[in-house]
Amino acid sequence: MAVEPLSQKEIEDRLAELPGWSVDDAGRLTRSYRLGSHVAAAALVMHIAAVQDELDHHSDLTLGYHTVSLSVTTHSAGGALTANDFALARRVEDLAPGHQAH
Numbered sequence: 001m002a003v004e005p006l007s008q009k010e011i012e013d014r015l016a017e018l019p020g021w022s023v024d025d026a027g028r029l030t031r032s033y034r035l036g037s038h039v040a041a042a043a044l045v046m047h048i049a050a051v052q053d054e055l056d057h058h059s060d061l062t063l064g065y066h067t068v069s070l071s072v073t074t075h076s077a078g079g080a081l082t083a084n085d086f087a088l089a090r091r092v093e094d095l096a097p098g099h100q101a102h
Contacts, residue, residue, distance in 0.1 A: 005080030014086045021089055024071070028060075029085045032069040033096050044068050044096055051091045057084045068096075 035041045059072035074082040
């Protein structure tokens, strides 16, 4: 089943529900988290990877020294943002409450 791109209004409405998330100049939904240690950041990456497999929707995921960054679009929708991207963002946000945006 094809996933439809969201309208600009739908994107804005969903972003309002996800503080710290934004759309970059390339149209990707992005967020970075700063954690207390590299081990904590690596653990978050593992949790995010499991959620991505569960949802069968994967982001570009980057592990830094104390940071984790995500960037996601829906490839099957031509790289547009869809409900799938925001569902993944919501799940990630639930995993990482209280972590600062970087």
